[in-house]
Amino acid sequence: MASAPIPEAAEATSSQTVRALLRLREMILAGELAPGERLSEPVMAEATGISRTPIRTALVRLQEEGLLEPIQSGGFRVRAFSLDEIRDAIQIRATLEGLSARLAAERGVAPALLEALADCVDQIDEVLAGDEALSEARFAAYVDGNARFHELIAGACGSEVVRRQVERAMALPFASPNGFLRVQAVAPDALHTLRLANAQHRAVVEALAGREGARAEALMREHARIPQRNLETTLAHPAIRELIPGASLIVPG
Amino acid sequence: MASAPIPEAAEATSSQTVRALLRLREMILAGELAPGERLSEPVMAEATGISRTPIRTALVRLQEEGLLEPIQSGGFRVRAFSLDEIRDAIQIRATLEGLSARLAAERGVAPALLEALADCVDQIDEVLAGDEALSEARFAAYVDGNARFHELIAGACGSEVVRRQVERAMALPFASPNGFLRVQAVAPDALHTLRLANAQHRAVVEALAGREGARAEALMREHARIPQRNLETTLAHPAIRELIPGASLIVPG
DNA sequence: CAGTTTTACTGTGTATACACTTTGCCCTGT
DNA sequence: ACAGGGCAAAGTGTATACACAGTAAAACTG
Numbered sequence: 001m002a003s004a005p006i007p008e009a010a011e012a013t014s015s016q017t018v019r020a021l022l023r024l025r026e027m028i029l030a031g032e033l034a035p036g037e038r039l040s041e042p043v044m045a046e047a048t049g050i051s052r053t054p055i056r057t058a059l060v061r062l063q064e065e066g067l068l069e070p071i072q073s074g075g076f077r078v079r080a081f082s083l084d085e086i087r088d089a090i091q092i093r094a095t096l097e098g099l100s101a102r103l104a105a106e107r108g109v110a111p112a113l114l115e116a117l118a119d120c121v122d123q124i125d126e127v128l129a130g131d132e133a134l135s136e137a138r139f140a141a142y143v144d145g146n147a148r149f150h151e152l153i154a155g156a157c158g159s160e161v162v163r164r165q166v167e168r169a170m171a172l173p174f175a176s177p178n179g180f181l182r183v184q185a186v187a188p189d190a191l192h193t194l195r196l197a198n199a200q201h202r203a204v205v206e207a208l209a210g211r212e213g214a215r216a217e218a219l220m221r222e223h224a225r226i227p228q229r230n231l232e233t234t235l236a237h238p239a240i241r242e243l244i245p246g247a248s249l250i251v252p253g
Numbered sequence: 254m255a256s257a258p259i260p261e262a263a264e265a266t267s268s269q270t271v272r273a274l275l276r277l278r279e280m281i282l283a284g285e286l287a288p289g290e291r292l293s294e295p296v297m298a299e300a301t302g303i304s305r306t307p308i309r310t311a312l313v314r315l316q317e318e319g320l321l322e323p324i325q326s327g328g329f330r331v332r333a334f335s336l337d338e339i340r341d342a343i344q345i346r347a348t349l350e351g352l353s354a355r356l357a358a359e360r361g362v363a364p365a366l367l368e369a370l371a372d373c374v375d376q377i378d379e380v381l382a383g384d385e386a387l388s389e390a391r392f393a394a395y396v397d398g399n400a401r402f403h404e405l406i407a408g409a410c411g412s413e414v415v416r417r418q419v420e421r422a423m424a425l426p427f428a429s430p431n432g433f434l435r436v437q438a439v440a441p442d443a444l445h446t447l448r449l450a451n452a453q454h455r456a457v458v459e460a461l462a463g464r465e466g467a468r469a470e471a472l473m474r475e476h477a478r479i480p481q482r483n484l485e486t487t488l489a490h491p492a493i494r495e496l497i498p499g500a501s502l503i504v505p506g
Numbered sequence: 507c508a509g510t511t512t513t514a515c516t517g518t519g520t521a522t523a524c525a526c527t528t529t530g531c532c533c534t535g536t
Numbered sequence: 537a538c539a540g541g542g543c544a545a546a547g548t549g550t551a552t553a554c555a556c557a558g559t560a561a562a563a564c565t566g
Binding site (some may be wrong): 507508509510512513514515516517518519521522523524525526527528529530531532533534535536 | 559
């Protein structure tokens with residue numbers, strides 16, 4: 001706000017634009033900004049202590065990402081995702097991840113990467129070992145490992161173009177894992193579901209190692225049915241609407 | 254530049270940002286800006302007569318689109334696409350169009366849209382009728398019709414999310430049709446190739462009408478092999494390097 | 507003569523000021 | 537009381553100014 005550099009630096013991110021981008025995305029995904037709500041630049045500038053220019057840049061990026069939609073008279077509003085659109089986004093992501101897996105298998109995956117993938121799967125298995133109900137900490141560990149696996153797959157075909165596209169698809173309408181965590185309390189067979197998911201992870205790695213392109217793709221797509229199923233069972237539960245205040249849903253898989 | 258409204262209006266586009274976006278994209282795709290070249294904001298502002306702010310907004314958009322890449326020290330440079338990346342982009346596009354076709358078939362396509370698709374295919378057939386070699390005008394007409402068909406497919410599943418993603422994939426490293434047009438002179442079997450392509454279009458429409466999701470997807474993917482083959486045969490020709498100065502290649506299909 | 511340091515310039519990142527558009531509210535007239 | 541027009545306020549789009557960083561070139565020193 002002042003011309004001083006403001007060295008308080010709650011976050012040591014380099015640029016104001018990045019700060020604004022992260023903050024705004026966080027606010028949207030956390031539901032602080034209601035879907036359909038208009039984002040006033042002056043208001044956001046005041047709220048974040050960042051001037052209008054970086055805010056504006058961040059808004060343009062978020063529109064390009066699909067989280068915001070332009071308003072006729074100018075400016076942006078928070079995009080409201082329908083359930084069908086969430087289903088679509090799951091499909092898109094699954095399809096692109098399948099493509100990435102197939103290309104990776106066809107072109108061959110570096111041994112180091114194969115090992116990293118195998119390690120990742122093993123680590124997830126360790127997290128899921130035992131019979132006790134899934135604690136939040138263990139679930140969080142699963143989410144981390146899962147995210148890592150999917151990142152590795154996205155980059156496995158060695159193509160920046162593919163990686164970007166997959167990443168974009170993954171960022172789409174999947175909101176914070178919080179929503180799902182709370183839903184976990186409702187789902188009794190979470191452990192079983194996640195073990196199944198990791199078994200599929202392992203199968204994908206094997207297909208990659210065997211350079212079986214079509215199989216890698218099919219397995220990866222099949223894997224995507226888990227989030228879809230999670231979504232449906234989650235929605236079937238009557239208490240959901242209350243559990244998830246902003247209609248942001250999330251379904252890692 | 255001056256504070257006057259500048260009512261000359263060579264193009265009656267509403268906003269400076271849109272003007273800048275279109276102009277810059279055109280310049281990049283036409284090869285006026287060499288791949289790897291840094292885009293200086295002041296220079297572009299001077300060249301276009303638009304001030305830095307809209308230029309900057311356009312640059313951010315183009316980066317998000319993937320045509321520009323950020324430079325460490327700030328600013329952007331024109332993204333140079335390798336042949337492998339062009340192949341990847343074709344695959345991505347084919348995969349997403351396949352998805353769109355499948356979803357559309359599964360969910361059912363409105364009769365009006367089916368009719369529009371059929372009309373589109375018929376129109377292309379008319380363009381391709383006759384035995385004379387393909388003139389530039391007829392080829393341009395084909396390109397138009399083809400683009401229209403693919404747009405319709407992208408929107409056929411009725412999902413904004415899917416449509417956006419497909420559109421983005423299509424915009425990726427496919428440059429102006431000019432490159433291909435010039436290559437046409439080299440390819441003697443162009444007419445045959447395009448007829449085959451349109452036959453595939455028709456098959457896709459039939460699959461959509463019959464609500465055969467898997468078939469629609471497979472056909473659409475198969476359809477994508479045409480640009481890929483065009484790319485390979487084009488590259489195989491020795492005179493290509495000379496014909497296409499900036500390594501921007503394009504392969505409509 | 508070569509290496510290093512300093513200086514100047516170019517260019518981005520950011521802030522702010524200004525103009526124009528749109529929208530909502532109020533007042534007036536029928 | 538309702539409708540239409542006008543006015544005011546808020547907000548975007550755009551331009552421009554300023555500060556800091558990076559880079560390249562030139563000059564100075566060893």
